[in-house]
Amino acid sequence: MYQEELLENEQVEKVLSPHPLSFMRLQSLCIFLIVWGVLVGWFVNFSEYQEFFFENFWAVILVWGFGLLLVGVIASLITIRWSIFFLYLGVLVGGIAIMFWIGDQNDAGVFIPFYSVAMSIIGFLIVELYRRSHKYIISNQRIVFKGGVLTKQERTLRYDKVSDINSKQGILGQIFGFGTIIPISQSGFGLGSDSSFAAGGIQVGEKKAKFMGIFGGGREVQTPRARSYYELHGVHPYKDVKKIVERLVQGSVIVPYQQEQVAFQKEQVDIQKQMRDLLKKQTKSDDGETPKE
Amino acid sequence: MAGSPIDIIVFAPLAPLFGVILFWFIQLLFIESQKYLLSKIRPKHEPLCRFTNFLGILFQTICHALGYTVTKSGISSFYISINYGKVAPKKEKKGVFEWLSNGFLFIGPFFIPSSLLLICLYFLMSSGFDTSIPGTVIEMEYTFAGQMITFGTNLYTFSEGFFGFLFNIDLLHPAHFGFVLLLIFIGMGIRPSHIGEKKREKVDMLYDLKNIKNNILHKPLYLFILFLMSYVFFYVSLLLNQNWYVSLFSIVGWLSIIAIVSLAVTHIILLLIRTTDEIPGYWKFIPYVVILVSYVVMRLVFFLFPADFTNSTSLLAMILSTILSVILLLKYKTNKFKTKTPMKSLRKLKTEDETDVPRRIIRE
Numbered sequence: 226m227y228q229e230e231l232l233e234n235e236q237v238e239k240v241l242s243p244h245p246l247s248f249m250r251l252q253s254l255c256i257f258l259i260v261w262g263v264l265v266g267w268f269v270n271f272s273e274y275q276e277f278f279f280e281n282f283w284a285v286i287l288v289w290g291f292g293l294l295l296v297g298v299i300a301s302l303i304t305i306r307w308s309i310f311f312l313y314l315g316v317l318v319g320g321i322a323i324m325f326w327i328g329d330q331n332d333a334g335v336f337i338p339f340y341s342v343a344m345s346i347i348g349f350l351i352v353e354l355y356r357r358s359h360k361y362i363i364s365n366q367r368i369v370f371k372g373g374v375l376t377k378q379e380r381t382l383r384y385d386k387v388s389d390i391n392s393k394q395g396i397l398g399q400i401f402g403f404g405t406i407i408p409i410s411q412s413g414f415g416l417g418s419d420s421s422f423a424a425g426g427i428q429v430g431e432k433k434a435k436f437m438g439i440f441g442g443g444r445e446v447q448t449p450r451a452r453s454y455y456e457l458h459g460v461h462p463y464k465d466v467k468k469i470v471e472r473l474v475q476g477s478v479i480v481p482y483q484q485e486q487v488a489f490q491k492e493q494v495d496i497q498k499q500m501r502d503l504l505k506k507q508t509k510s511d512d513g514e515t516p517k518e
Numbered sequence: 519m520a521g522s523p524i525d526i527i528v529f530a531p532l533a534p535l536f537g538v539i540l541f542w543f544i545q546l547l548f549i550e551s552q553k554y555l556l557s558k559i560r561p562k563h564e565p566l567c568r569f570t571n572f573l574g575i576l577f578q579t580i581c582h583a584l585g586y587t588v589t590k591s592g593i594s595s596f597y598i599s600i601n602y603g604k605v606a607p608k609k610e611k612k613g614v615f616e617w618l619s620n621g622f623l624f625i626g627p628f629f630i631p632s633s634l635l636l637i638c639l640y641f642l643m644s645s646g647f648d649t650s651i652p653g654t655v656i657e658m659e660y661t662f663a664g665q666m667i668t669f670g671t672n673l674y675t676f677s678e679g680f681f682g683f684l685f686n687i688d689l690l691h692p693a694h695f696g697f698v699l700l701l702i703f704i705g706m707g708i709r710p711s712h713i714g715e716k717k718r719e720k721v722d723m724l725y726d727l728k729n730i731k732n733n734i735l736h737k738p739l740y741l742f743i744l745f746l747m748s749y750v751f752f753y754v755s756l757l758l759n760q761n762w763y764v765s766l767f768s769i770v771g772w773l774s775i776i777a778i779v780s781l782a783v784t785h786i787i788l789l790l791i792r793t794t795d796e797i798p799g800y801w802k803f804i805p806y807v808v809i810l811v812s813y814v815v816m817r818l819v820f821f822l823f824p825a826d827f828t829n830s831t832s833l834l835a836m837i838l839s840t841i842l843s844v845i846l847l848l849k850y851k852t853n854k855f856k857t858k859t860p861m862k863s864l865r866k867l868k869t870e871d872e873t874d875v876p877r878r879i880i881r882e
Contacts, residue, residue: 264692271690399600400568 232366238469241361244403247459248352254309255348257296258316262341265289269334282330289337290317316344361457363469368408372454380455384477386410391449392467404463406470407449407456417450521661531752533665534767537673541774545628546726548781549709555788562795572600573707577631578623579603584630585622589615617733617740624729631704632776636769638697639680639776646679660756665764672768677775684779686829690817702787705780790844796854797847805843812839 231237246252269278269285278285297313300306320340324330354374362369370380387408394404409416453459460466479487521530560567579598582605586593592608607619640647688694709726734741748763755763794802816832825831848854 267690267692396572396600400572401565 230369231364234366236365237362238365238473239363239466241363241457241460241466243356243359243453243459244398244401244461245353245356246397246401247403247405248356248453249397250304251352251355252349254300254312255345255352258293258313258341258348259345261289261292261296262338262345265292265341266334266338269337278334280331282324282333285333285337286321289320289333293317316341319344359453359458361460363466363473365473368457368470370455370457378454380414382408382410382414384474386412387474389449390467390471390474392463394463398459398463401461402463403459403461404467405456405458406460406463406467407451408470408474409449414451414455416447418445418447521664525661526756529662530660530665531749531763533662534669534764534771535748537666537669538767538770538774541771541778542628545708545774545777545781548778548785552705552781552784552788553709555785555792559788559792559795563791566791568600570706571710572598573703574627574710575600575603577704577707578627578710579605581626581630582619582623584626585619588622589619591615591619614737614740617737620733624726624733627709628777629770629773631708632773632780635697635700635704635776635780636773638700639683642693642697643679643683646676646683648675660752668761668764669768669771672764673771673775676768676772680775680779685833686827687833688829689813689833701780701783704777705782705784708777708781790840793844793848797844797851801847801851804847805840808843809836809840812836 265285265288268274268288278288293313293316294310297310301308301310320337323340324333324336327336329336358372358374360371362371367381367383370378370382372378388411389409391407391409392404393407398404457466457470556567556570576598579596582603583593583596586605586607589611591611593605594608595604595606597604611619687698689698751766752763755761790805794805797804813832813836816835817828820828820832845855
């Protein structure tokens with residue numbers, strides 16, 4: 226499959242893809258959706274509070290929506306990705322729209338668990354599709370990162386361009402033996418930054434004359450980070466892959482001793498060239514002819 | 519006070535202590551048995567064993583950190599992985615503080631995780647937390663026997679409520695289901711099976727006992743003070759005619775019972791895993807599907823046709839159908855329960871015809 230893409234003398238060492246549990250951050254969003262949907266269903270239908278929810282459509286929606294959006298906001302703030310909040314908002318709006326479309330709002334307590342499970346299954350499938358789109362090819366000359374569900378992305382990294390290797394393994398990774406390896410290139414590809422910003426505002430004046438100012442400060446810390454398409458994300462078996470990558474990177478790096486040897490060989494070549502030139506001059510003066518090249 | 523003064527002054531305070539030690543030893547034996555089971559399934563279930571080990575290390579590290587917090591040593595670093603955990607104090611305190619934090623490290627993991635379950639049970643169980651005053655149980659009051667019986671009565675009352683709750687647990691109730699999950703997790707990780715990547719430092723019963731013994735013998739004076747304090751506490755309870763002393767030890771006994779039950783539940787799960795490993799292919803997943811399906815079906819049946827004891831009957835049906843499915847799968851999908859020819863006659867047959875016998879057995 227990859228043979229036609231190989232360079233001259235290139236051999237594939239390993240073809241990898243992320244571990245099924247390596248996208249647990251995304252999968253946990255779906256798990257929460259199921260858990261919360263089922264919990265709401267239980268509260269509405271079987272708990273001691275069922276009378277409160279009986280034929281009270283907006284109360285059910287309020288409880289369900291509040292839980293979804295609250296977790297959405299918290300998760301978005303932690304991961305600094307507002308897409309999670311909008312995802313849950315979309316699920317909520319979609320659910321309400323379907324309930325109105327069906328016209329059976331009184332059965333919200335039955336609809337919500339089933340709808341949540343259905344949405345979660347779709348979510349799991351999308352995550353799985355996304356995971357399967359990743360392909361990492363480790364050859365003896367380079368690492369090829371491939372991915373993309375609709376738009377195909379590809380990154381090729383030669384080992385001599387790798388300046389640093391960052392690797393991390395979470396608790397789930399330690400249990401199941403997978404982890405992420407980020408090769409950082411000399412151009413800084415594979416580096417991200419964590420930035421924090423604090424701001425404060427002040428308003429002076431009570432009636433007409435007002436003055437407002439905002440002041441603040443921020444700091445930025447560089448950290449190894451890349452999109453899952455551009456790193457060896459959740460590869461299994463982590464330790465073996467890490468060893469292979471480090472060996473290959475190490476193999477293409479010139480160590481100080483080798484550098485000395487190269488300098489020494491260059492010196493030798495220069496001396497030989499000088500000697501050859503001298504010999505040529507000598508022969509020319511002896512024979513009085515131009516020597517053949 | 520009917521007992522002799524020596525009995526009341528010297529021996530009576532020891533009674534609940536002996537009871538606690540007895541239950542703790544039972545807990546240790548269960549832990550050893552669980553580690554044996556885990557070691558048996560380790561080759562096929564490496565991630566599960568890593569997970570249980572992580573849980574064990576997590577509890578142990580939390581207990582150690584709790585020890586440093588209680589002794590006001592502070593925590594400067596907290597590291598945890600699936601093989602190893604480490605907590606470093608901010609201030610290296612010596613003497614009684616060091617002794618106490620070590621006590622938390624060595625004894626804490628046996629009782630602190632199950633105290634989480636005890637808190638949950640307090641909200642879930644309807645009865646079982648009543649403790650009795652010695653004088654009301656038997657005629658003999660604060661004697662060794664009286665204290666022992668009071669301790670036993672407290673444990674019995676709790677066990678009755680606890681087992682009643684377990685046998686009537688509603689697995690479709692989110693709180694009950696969460697409790698069962700916590701029970702399994704705590705049972706699995708009550709102690710780590712090993713520390714270090716290649717089982718260099720095995721944590722077994724002897725290792726625990728050796729550490730506790732060293733901690734006690736290292737500072738015998740502290741142990742003496744602890745005993746003295748407990749005796750004083752007993753005398754105060756006696757003078758005020760309260761059940762404080764025996765109740766305190768009863769709580770520790772409850773924690774041991776919870777830990778033993780969680781270990782027993784984990785044993786059943788590990789045995790199921792070990793047995794299903796012998797079943798080839800995807801058939802091995804059938805018993806796990808049966809667990810889920812049988813319970814839900816039974817609950818649905820009882821939802822449509824209401825009856826008494828729905829929870830316990832559904833639980834019983836789930837257990838029985840799982841056992842039955844495992845037995846059937848072992849019978850039809852493995853070579854177990856298939857030897858129709860007795861072993862002695864098999865040997866005879868072998869001597870008669872070496873080549874023909876195996877074929878005949880396979881055909882049978």
